[in-house]
Amino acid sequence: SHMPSTPIANIVSLSDVMTTENNIPQPSGDVHLDILRNIFQHENFRGIQRRVIDVVTTNKDALAVIPTGGGKSMCYWIPGLSSTGITVVITPLMALINDQVSKLRSYGINVCCVNSSMTPEERDIIFHELTDKESPYKFFYLTPEFAMSPPATACFQAMSENKTLLRFVIDEAHCVDTWGQSFRPSYAQLSTLKQFNRPTVAFTGTATNQTKQRIVEKLGLVQPVILQSTCNRGNLVFRVINKSGPHAKEDVVKHVQENFLNVCGIVYCFSTKDTVELAYIFKSKGVSCVYYHGQLDYFERTDNARAWLSGKAQVICATSAFGMGIDKPDVRFVIHLSLPRSLEEYYQEAGRAGRDGNTSYCILMFRFEDRNKLIQLIYKSTSEDHMEFQTHSLNRVVSYCMSSICRRKLILEYFDDGFDINCNGSCDNCLTTPPLPKDYTMETINTCICLEEMLAVHAKINVKQLALTFKGSKSKRDIEAKGFHLIPHYGIGKNAFKNDADSIKFVQHLIINEVLMENIRAVDDRFTTTFITLGKKANLVRNREIQMFLRL
Ligand code: ADP
Numbered sequence: 381s382h383m384p385s386t387p388i389a390n391i392v393s394l395s396d397v398m399t400t401e402n403n404i405p406q407p408s409g410d411v412h413l414d415i416l417r418n419i420f421q422h423e424n425f426r427g428i429q430r431r432v433i434d435v436v437t438t439n440k441d442a443l444a445v446i447p448t449g450g451g452k453s454m455c456y457w458i459p460g461l462s463s464t465g466i467t468v469v470i471t472p473l474m475a476l477i478n479d480q481v482s483k484l485r486s487y488g489i490n491v492c493c494v495n496s497s498m499t500p501e502e503r504d505i506i507f508h509e510l511t512d513k514e515s516p517y518k519f520f521y522l523t524p525e526f527a528m529s530p531p532a533t534a535c536f537q538a539m540s541e542n543k544t545l546l547r548f549v550i551d552e553a554h555c556v557d558t559w560g561q562s563f564r565p566s567y568a569q570l571s572t573l574k575q576f577n578r579p580t581v582a583f584t585g586t587a588t589n590q591t592k593q594r595i596v597e598k599l600g601l602v603q604p605v606i607l608q609s610t611c612n613r614g615n616l617v618f619r620v621i622n623k624s625g626p627h628a629k630e631d632v633v634k635h636v637q638e639n640f641l642n643v644c645g646i647v648y649c650f651s652t653k654d655t656v657e658l659a660y661i662f663k664s665k666g667v668s669c670v671y672y673h674g675q676l677d678y679f680e681r682t683d684n685a686r687a688w689l690s691g692k693a694q695v696i697c698a699t700s701a702f703g704m705g706i707d708k709p710d711v712r713f714v715i716h717l718s719l720p721r722s723l724e725e726y727y728q729e730a731g732r733a734g735r736d737g738n739t740s741y742c743i744l745m746f747r748f749e750d751r752n753k754l755i756q757l758i759y760k761s762t763s764e765d766h767m768e769f770q771t772h773s774l775n776r777v778v779s780y781c782m783s784s785i786c787r788r789k790l791i792l793e794y795f796d797d798g799f800d801i802n803c804n805g806s807c808d809n810c811l812t813t814p815p816l817p818k819d820y821t822m823e824t825i826n827t828c829i830c831l832e833e834m835l836a837v838h839a840k841i842n843v844k845q846l847a848l849t850f851k852g853s854k855s856k857r858d859i860e861a862k863g864f865h866l867i868p869h870y871g872i873g874k875n876a877f878k879n880d881a882d883s884i885k886f887v888q889h890l891i892i893n894e895v896l897m898e899n900i901r902a903v904d905d906r907f908t909t910t911f912i913t914l915g916k917k918a919n920l921v922r923n924r925e926i927q928m929f930l931r932l
Pocket residue numbers: 422423424425426429446447448449450451452453454705707735
């Protein structure tokens with residue numbers, strides 16, 4: 381499946397090839413800009429592209445953080461074309477490889493790849509061609525698993541001896557992060573590529589300072605130059621919509637029909653089952669729609685993705701298996717039907733909207749109770765030491781949803797992005813005046829005392845029981861049935877909140893601030909119970925070491 385195409389020996393000859401009689405590009409005296417214009421037909425560099433290209437061409441190790449759609453590929457395509465030698469690109473998915481390979485071939489660039497749909501013999505032919513001193517290839521794409529295989533090691537060794545190995549590029553480098561959700565074990569071994577003594581350049585879309593540090597460590601980058609563009613995407617509008625438990629799917633379909641007529645978008649769902657059900661509802665309302673999840677076989681997956689990419693389907697209902705590296709410029713909305721597991725994941729997924737720079741919407745459907753489903757997943761699938769980290773990441777997402785300050789600011793703060801940005805009313809919170817922060821330290825301490833007293837009466841307390849006992853509501857039958865109205869601090873927060881709902885919201889805030897902890901136990905496969913205990917910050921507040929300022 382590898383069609384040799386015109387080799388590109390150097391740029392001068394290529395600009396000649398690209399020249400047509402009535403459209404003669406003027407050489408700008410700037411090799412990189414010439415490549416951008418003459419080969420890729422883009423007028424100018426975007427954001428920090430030029431800076432990254434300058435660093436990459438000096439053969440230093442580097443890590444570049446550029447948001448989704450920011451044009452990361454160009455940052456190694458151009459340096460790869462302006463030098464002799466082959467760029468080895470490691471990228472996590474076959475779909476991404478195919479996409480990049482066909483794009484480069486469409487520009488007449490000679491590129492090859494190995495993948496799992498080839499036979500070992502076919503792969504050996506490619507490896508062999510690459511070790512040729514006169515190999516015509518400019519780029520070689522493969523997954524980290526293949527990169528770690530013995531034939532690849534032998535191939536890299538030979539290339540490095542021939543001096544035809546220009547550099548390694550690690551795309552989607554956040555996959556090295558064992559603490560992150562898109563962790564791929566083979567990524568963690570990529571530092572062994574350093575044995576070939578070539579520069580390594582890593583790219584990722586979004587990364588906190590912590591993630592950046594882990595990427596540098598795991599890849600063994602040597603004195604890397606770190607290049608970071610602002611994460612801010614001015615054309616994205618952020619919104620959080622309160623989600624109804626039972627009608628959430630119908631609400632999403634209605635929202636799309638009312639707001640996004642005939643424009644294309646993604647709806648991220650919690651489960652495989654949700655993607656199928658939601659797609660069914662879309663279709664029943666006459667909206668063309670496909671679904672996508674990890675359990676589909678390869679052909680179904682690519683068929684569905686293709687239907688959406690080509691615009692034949694307006695909406696794709698997907699799990700987070702969908703989207704890494706998907707380059708569709710005109711995605712006008714990304715809706716999350718359920719909570720993502722971290723703000724990093726959220727921004728990666730939501731950031732697939734509006735790559736063309738036009739206004740696009742990132743909507744998160746929020747229900748506090750959805751947090752439980754994810755906590756449960758974390759409990760099931762995570763080792764002890766990652767549990768706290770992942771719970772904390774999830775709490776940041778919930779706190780993003782429950783906050784009344786600018787959503788853009790919350791996201792950029794999370795990514796340690798110090799840029800002073802102006803939201804210009806392009807998030808829901810900036811359209812209303814936020815409530816002033818108020819000191820809730822006293823209420824917090826009293827809630828903790830209330831909880832301790834309740835725990836003396838009954839072992840398992842839920843959010844609602846605590847909120848209503850604190851508020852002094854007898855309206856719920858189990859308050860009296862369980863004897864909570866008899867505890868000394870019953871109703872101590874009578875005047876703190878105007879109604880039960882606000883009191884419940886307050887308790888939820890204490891959970892995401894880790895003053896209280898929500899424990900989750902599976903009863904069986906389908907049912908779980910939750911109960912509250914004091915969290916790790918409870919004593920800090922009670923000892924007045926920290927205050928609780930909240931905007932409710
Ligand atoms: P990323 O990997 O950062 O998500 P891509 O490399 O897939 O982004 O590029 C996203 C889109 O931006 C592509 O369609 C690409 O052709 C386009 N692009 C890249 N650089 C430029 C540029 N300088 N000017 C205009 N479009 C560009």
